Amino acid sequence: MLCRVAESLFWMSRYLERAENQARFIDVTSNIALGYRGRELDLWSSLLHAGGDVETFKETYSAPTQENVIRYLLFDPKNQNSVVSCLAAARENARSIRENLTTPMWEVVNQFYLRVRKAASESNRAIRQPHGVLEQIKRSAHQVLGVIQATWSRGEAWHFSSLGYHLERADKTSRILDVKYFILLPDPMHVGSQVDVVQWAALLESTSALEMYRREYGRIEPAKVVDFLMLNTRFPRSMRFCVRDAESSIRAISGTPMHSFSNPAEQLVAQLNAKLNYARATDVIGNGLHQFVDDFQSQLNGIGAAVAESFFQVNMNTGRGMQSQRSFMR
Amino acid sequence: MNASPGNFDELLTSAGTPRHPALSDGLASLSAEMLAERQRHAEEELLEKGITFAVYGHNDGNEKVWPFDVVPRPIAWDEWQIIESGLKQRIRALNLFLDDVYGDGKIMKDGVVPEELVKTAKTYRPECQGFRPPGGVWTHVVGTDLVRNHDGTIYVLEDNLRCPSGVSYVLENREIMKRVLPEVFYGSIIASIEDYPERLLETLLKTAPPHISAPTAVVLTPGICNSAYFEHSFLAQQMGVELVSGSDLFVDDEDMVWMKTTRGPQRVDVIYRRIDDDFIDPEVFRADSMLGVPGLMRAYRSGNVTLANAPGTGVADDKAVYQYVPEIIRYYLSEDAILKNVPTYLCSVKSDRDYVLSHLHELVVKPTNESGGYGIMMGPQASQKEREDCAELIRKDPRNYIAQPMLTLSTVPTVINQTLAPRHVDLRPFILYGEDVWVLPGGLTRVALKEGSMIVNSSQGGGSKDTWVLLKN
Structure with a gap:
């Protein structure tokens, strides 16, 4: 392509x-x-x-x-x-x-x-x-x-599109979580007060997540909402879900198997994926959700830059060796 | 509706009876109001499908929805047979002519076409001298402009041998017609055109450099701002090949052409280029071109890539060389031209020039090397000042001008303000030349939407119609 x-x-x-x-x-x-x-x-x-x-x-x-x-x-x-x-x-x-x-x-x-x-x-x-x-x-x-x-068709074009979708979606879910968390829960001590439930439900609904959340967790609790939007492996707008899909698209494009990497984009996306795989919502909240989201966003930016470097600004070596590439490309 | 007196209408005789009885059953059942209603549907659909063309200097993103009229332009089968054989004959002869011009130049040595005239054409490319493209095919894709005068005679107005556009609109017009006037298609008396992309791909692959077993073809576009960008994209999509810009390609030290892909360079063997000669290679032609590929002519001349159409074909559609096409046909094929030329005065010839200068009020004056209707002076409609300016231009550079009598183009009823009115049309059939010459049945019918106007170019407010070659039952 x-x-x-x-x-x-x-x-x-x-x-x-x-x-x-x-x-x-x-x-x-x-x-x-x-x-x-x-x-x-x-x-x-x-x-x-x-x-x-x-x-x-x-x-x-x-x-x-x-x-x-x-x-x-x-x-x-x-x-x-x-x-x-x-x-x-x-x-x-x-x-x-x-x-x-x-x-x-x-x-x-x-x-x-x-x-x-x-x-x-x-x-x-x-x-x-x-x-x-x-x-x-x-x-x-x-x-x-x-x-x-x-x-x-699920070819290279589809994977580049999917990659764009998932990087963007991961970023936006993290932003919506960040800003709303700040507004709804300026102080962790407020957890559990009456007004929260209505507002948190509104937040979930705005990401089309309320019904799916209810099925998974039932009652609304801020830590569980964070867990759902950040770390859930089944909900398609969760940060982890998106990063996981981004990684599989990058691997499908480059053909590199899991647990190894051949370019910076793969390396960075796999690192971020691993970080989410082994994170816990209560730890994230305890250590500061805002900081976590901030880091997450800059890591996403790094992946975006690496994708550009790995696939959009490819170094075109000319001359010998290209003839064999030719049959490979077909 | 009746045809206006003095006009030839493609649907109605001067007595107001239908010329094509087989067709009129389906069409006649539709009132003008219903046609206007269908017209609205068609326009909505064109907008939603994003079928557009760009007009330079136009606002709103430079994009305009393709203007389309639902009343088709029919052509009887017998007449089409004549047109088709005439076009095939013309294309064969013009390719032999190009081979000769850039080869031994026999036709000039034999004094049939003046060498001076050929070599002074702005589109003559000395860089192509001595080169012969695979199979001797110079013009892979041609869109010849035909018109019918009020007496019913069909003339060739222009041979467009460089980068003719419009075929995507032929195909899209047909798709729209099937949706908005399905009843007319039942029983299908209309020649199908849907195989064009397949034929074009075949033409490109068949003319690849001969040693390549599985060639890769691409479409080269000047980019998204070009007036025909929709078409470039459409044809690439329909053929399933890459649409590339100049910056997507490069030529290496061994004169091979490559495209830049996400997995590194990939070889390119055939380029259906929709960029004019002037811009394809800044190393050879215009150095300021940002659209082309440096080194492309090197690769071409080394036989590593096919360019369709070949560089240099413009010399054969120069409007002064046009005058000699009947002679060219006779010289190479020993046949009389099947399709007529419009009588043409060459301003480079003194007697012709004198006649033109004293008859400007009744002639159409055209620059020999423009397309898209640019630079044309319509004598009968021009002001005194415009005629004087034109005379001045002719005196300064006579080689650059020809003149022709003003034709009255035939008309087809057209939806104008919810009702039908006759409007002048031309016809651009498309001809492919790969292994053999093939003509797409029908072509692009362009229509001048302004009453009385003969200017059909879409860049100047013209519309379009579906063209129906009517099969015999």
């Missing part, structure tokens, strides 16, 4: 996943806002902190009101992580490698983009009542995933 194509597949998938998560972020925050006792501005600015968007936000907007933050995260074309920008970037990547996608995949990505663009053209209504738009974004994102599952 062409390096350029691999890179575009990777980024197309990251942007699609990012758009969906942006919608989830907004959704959980508006859910929490309904019963929130603190200041509206604190709640919504926490969302900006989670995305690392505070500085660029300040360039255009005065205060982090609900309306401003939603506009910024959903529709602001100047914000490169807004849903509108993510969809434009995902579609542009898809368009540049359209021949590597199946026709239904291209069409569903294009339709997703057109829907969001239409919503952006009626943004005032969408911002006053964001629920409908957010639902539509999530549903469209799932539609893309469904078409990928149903129509795309």
Whole structure:
């Protein structure tokens, strides 16, 4: 597969996943806002902190009101992580490698983009009542995933896409956990108080995790929620699940067996996977969840850079030795 | 609706009766309102499917949805047989001509085509002199422009021998038509076109360098901003080959072409290049080109890679050389041209030039080396100032201009503001040349959407129609 194509597949998938998560972020925050006792501005600015968007936000907007933050995260074309920008970037990547996608995949990505663009053209209504738009974004994102599952051969292209999806999803689940944990549980002593359950349920719901959590653990307890979103091996949005899938995609691409590595991407992803395999939620909380998540995110960034180095900027040695490669490639 | 007097309508006779009774059963059952409704469906579908083309200088991401009209343009089987054999004849002769121009130059030595005219064509490439591509195939893909004048005669307007585009829209138009007008397809009297990608792939693989047993073909695009990017992507996808940009390829010290893959370099044997000669290799042609591949011509001339179409083919579709095509056919094939040329005045010839300069108000003046409808002066519609400017250009560089009488292109009913109105059309059939010459039945019908306009180019507001070659029952 062409390096350029691999890179575009990777980024197309990251942007699609990012758009969906942006919608989830907004959704959980508006859910929490309904019963929130603190200041509206604190709640919504926490969302900006989670995305690392505070500085660029300040360039255009005065205060982090609900309306401003939603506009910024959903529709602001100047914000490169807004849903509108993510969809434009995902579609542009898809368009540049359209021949590597199946026709239904291209069409569903294009339709997703057109829907969001239409919503952006009626943004005032969408911002006053964001629920409908957010639902539509999530549903469209799932539609893309469904078409990928149903129509795309599990070849190299699929693995680069899957890698992009899982790295992005791992990052976003960790962020949603981080910011909400901070808001909901500023002091570990508050564990168990009455209001928590409603808010933690809202958090789980925003990652579509509430029902799955209930089946697994029943009652809502912060440590178990952390365990579920961070370390669960069956829930597809958990950090560990995503890192595990990222590792298997990298290994499928390079053909290196488990417990060994042939490039920096494999080394780093396997290290992170091992760390999660042997972690315990109560230890993580005891040692500081925020720090753990912070480290996790920088390790993910390291993996992203290593993927680029290992697969997108491959050193092309010319001359002798290539002739034998030729038959191998076929 | 009746055809306007003085026009040739492809669907209706001047008396208003259908020209193609077999077709009209299906179509006649649809009212203008229903057609307009289907038209809306078609446009929604094109948007959702992202079937677009780029217009330079256009806003909104430079992308426009492909303009399509649901009323098809039919061609009777008997007439198509003539067109098809005429196109095959023309392509064979033009390839022999290219072989000769870049080979021994017999046709010039024999005085049939002036050497001066050939060698002064901007598209003549001295770099190709002495090289013969595999099988003597220069033009793997051609899109010849045909028009029908009001008297019913079909003319060849242009031979597009370089990087003709439009075939993806032919295929997509057909897919849309099957969905929005399925009733007309029942009983299937229409020649199918769906095997084009398969034929194109076969053409490319058959013309690979002869020593390669399992060649790898790619499509080379200038990139996502090119007006025909959709087509490049579409054809690569349909053939199952990689779509590459210049920066995805490199040529090594042994003049081999490679593409950069996630597992290291992979050899490339055939390049269906959709980049003009000028831009394919900055080492040989334009040094400022960012689109091409340095060293590509070295690899080509060493016989390590096939370029489709071959560099240098433009000399045979120069609009002044065009004038000689009937002679070229006679010279190589000893046959009369089956398809007619439009009478053409070469401004490089003094008597022709004098005539052109004194008849600008009734002639169409074209630069010899442009495509896409750029640089054309339509005498009857131009202002006095435009005609004077044109005369000035001709005097400065006569070799660069030809003139032709203004034709009245035939019309086809077209959905305009919810109702049907006649609009002028042309036709671009596509011809593949690998082992043998093959013509896609039908082609791209382009339609000028403005009333009375003869400018059909999509870059200038033209639309398109599905083209139906009607099989005999």
